[in-house]
Amino acid sequence: MRESLFIKKNLPRWKKIQEEPTDDPDEMAERFVSLLDDLSYAKTFYSFSKVTRYINGLAAGIYQRIYQNRKEEVGRFQLFFRFELPLLFRQYHRLLLFTFCFFLVFCIIGAFSSAHDETFVRGFLGDEYVNMTERNIANNDPFGVYKDGNPLLMFLRIAVNNIRVALMCYVGGIFLGIGSLYLLLQNGIMLGVFQYIFFSHGLGFKSVLVIWIHGTLEISSIVVSGCAGIILGKSILFPGTRKRLESLRKGAKDGIKIMVALIPVFVVAAFLEGFVTRYTGMPLWLSLLILTGSLCFMVGYFILYPIHLHRKGYRLNAAGKVVFPFSRPK
Numbered sequence: 001m002r003e004s005l006f007i008k009k010n011l012p013r014w015k016k017i018q019e020e021p022t023d024d025p026d027e028m029a030e031r032f033v034s035l036l037d038d039l040s041y042a043k044t045f046y047s048f049s050k051v052t053r054y055i056n057g058l059a060a061g062i063y064q065r066i067y068q069n070r071k072e073e074v075g076r077f078q079l080f081f082r083f084e085l086p087l088l089f090r091q092y093h094r095l096l097l098f099t100f101c102f103f104l105v106f107c108i109i110g111a112f113s114s115a116h117d118e119t120f121v122r123g124f125l126g127d128e129y130v131n132m133t134e135r136n137i138a139n140n141d142p143f144g145v146y147k148d149g150n151p152l153l154m155f156l157r158i159a160v161n162n163i164r165v166a167l168m169c170y171v172g173g174i175f176l177g178i179g180s181l182y183l184l185l186q187n188g189i190m191l192g193v194f195q196y197i198f199f200s201h202g203l204g205f206k207s208v209l210v211i212w213i214h215g216t217l218e219i220s221s222i223v224v225s226g227c228a229g230i231i232l233g234k235s236i237l238f239p240g241t242r243k244r245l246e247s248l249r250k251g252a253k254d255g256i257k258i259m260v261a262l263i264p265v266f267v268v269a270a271f272l273e274g275f276v277t278r279y280t281g282m283p284l285w286l287s288l289l290i291l292t293g294s295l296c297f298m299v300g301y302f303i304l305y306p307i308h309l310h311r312k313g314y315r316l317n318a319a320g321k322v323v324f325p326f327s328r329p330k
Contacts (some may be wrong), residue, residue: 001014001044003049003051006041006042006045006046006051007051013034014038014054014055015130016056017031017035017058017062020060020145028062028097031138032059032062032063033035033064035055035058035062036059037057038055039052039055039056040234042055045171053313053321056313057315057323060170060315060323060324060325061323061326063319064321064323064324066326079322080257081234081261083259083309083314083322084257084307084316084321084322085227085257085261086206086302086309087260087306087309087310087314087315087316087322088254088257088302088316088320089171089258089302089303089306090164090306090307090309090310090316091254091316092231093303093306093307094255094300095227095230095231095234096223096224098228098230098275099184099223099224099226099227099230100223102181102184102185102188102226103184103187103223103226103290104188106185106188106189107187107188107191107192107195108192109188109189109191109192109253110124110188110189110190110191110192110193110196111192111193111195111196111199113189113192114192114193114196114197114200115200116145118155120193121193121196121197124146124189124193125190125193125194125197127255129229130197131144133141133145133197137201137203141280142198142201142203142206142207142209143207143210143211143277143280143307145280146210146273146277147278147280150272151274151275151278154273154274155270155271155273155274155275156270156274158269158270158273159266159267159271159278159303160220162218162266162269162270163263164221165183165187165222165225165268166222166225166259166262166266167225167259168182168183169184169222169225169226169228169229170225170228170229170232170255170258171229171235172229173228173229173232173251173255174232174233174236175228175230175233176233176236176237177230177234177237178231178233179229179233180226180228180229180232180233181226181230182220183226183229184223184226187222191219194206195211196208198211200275208291209288209291210277210279210283210287212321213272213273213276213277213287213290213291213294214266214270214272214273214277215265215269215296216271216294216295216298217265217268217269217272217294217297218270218273220265220294220298220302221262221265221266221269221298222303224258224262225258225259225262227258228254228255228258229255231251231254231255231258232248232251232252232255233251234251235247235248235250235251235252236248236251248327250320253320254320265298272290276290312325313325
């Protein structure tokens with residue numbers, strides 16, 4: 001049977017199941033069995049079609065209703081970080097890509113401007129910081145700034161500052177996303193200028209090995225928090241089928257969930273900056289191990305793992321609850 005004919009034949013029944021939910025156990029069971037038959041047929045002949053995912057979603061919805069009073073096999077904390085949060089990110093991957101590209105463009109602008117205007121670096125970072133960095137470079141200790149002060153106090157100060165910046169990126173989204181974009185612009189240029197200083201002195205590779213030990217988590221989290229702010233702004237500008245206030249509430253709720261997930265990442269980044277980055281002479285393999293591990297975590301958890309769950313059939317319903325495929329997690 002052609003896919004178009006299969007859809008035409010069954011669409012009215014699917015629409016009724018979707019638009020007219022029932023609490024009658026017998027009817028629910030009948031609908032569930034019929035959807036399983038449709039799903040089995042669709043997976044056999046149209047395995048990569050949207051209709052297969054559509055039927056799976058309908059069947060999974062009924063499955064959830066049947067087992068909604070069943071004791072959870074997955075704890076709430078585990079459910080949030082293992083399924084709910086990654087699936088939430090999957091919905092906003094395009095916005096995350098936009099945020100990353102926006103941030104990267106202004107990093108490049110910062111580096112390019114520094115290379116063509118000597119006053120730009122000092123104007124952006126300040127004379128005091130630039131003079132200190134140049135003194136450290138002249139004394140063959142270019143990253144000496146990370147060795148100053150008590151590690152614990154440094155860790156606490158950096159953690160508080162990073163979380164503050166991230167929250168500003170998120171809250172800035174209430175101004176139609178403009179506040180978040182401005183902070184991303186500012187931090188992007190600052191990063192470009194900062195990296196240019198070391199590359200212009202022939203310390204580019206060394207700076208990556210040292211600074212990005214903590215910078216991988218820190219900068220990635222700033223980008224993600226900027227994305228949370230843009231989600232908030234988008235919910236106001238483009239409410240879709242929802243009322244604007246309802247859309248704002250959903251955008252704010254989704255953004256808060258993202259920010260909650262970023263707090264432990266910022267804490268780990270601050271720990272690395274306070275206690276690990278100061279060892280600028282650490283072996284190359286150890287530095288690369290920390291860099292690679294941090295990058296794999298950010299890309300894996302925020303990008304690859306959500307895609308994996310989505311392909312396995314996990315979804316979030318309209319209420320933000322996890323809709324499992326038929327093989328429940330243990």
